[in-house]
Amino acid sequence: MPNIKSAKKRARQSESRRMHNKHIRSGMRTKVKAVVYAIENGDKEAAVAAYKLAVPALDSSVSKGIIHKNKAARHKSRLNARINSL
Numbered sequence: 001m002p003n004i005k006s007a008k009k010r011a012r013q014s015e016s017r018r019m020h021n022k023h024i025r026s027g028m029r030t031k032v033k034a035v036v037y038a039i040e041n042g043d044k045e046a047a048v049a050a051y052k053l054a055v056p057a058l059d060s061s062v063s064k065g066i067i068h069k070n071k072a073a074r075h076k077s078r079l080n081a082r083i084n085s086l
Contacts, residue, residue, distance in 0.1 A: 024066050028057045035079050044086040051079055 002008045031054040038047035058072040 021064075021066055024061055024064060028054075028061045028066070031057045032075060032079070035083075039079075039082050039086065042086060044083065047083045047086065051083060054079065 002011050031050065034050040035047055035054050038050050055076055058067070058075055061067045062069045062072045
């Protein structure tokens with residue numbers, strides 16, 4: 001446990017930021033999973049609709065520093081390729 005006042009504040013800030021990042025990451029993963037489930041069910045219309053919701057979530061995560069831009073690009077590329085193969 002921190003004893004210094006600034007260290008206590010830093011611990012509080014770190015915990016609140018961790019929870020905020022966790023919330024954003026969880027929402028992003030949920031939207032990506034919705035696309036994957038639609039693809040696995042073979043429903044192209046639902047997959048396209050879910051993909052249109054997942055792309056802004058991925059981009060938002062990049063701008064907030066939650067994930068790297070190449071990871072978001074990789075996810076978008078792979079999901080799009082799987083949708084096009086339906």
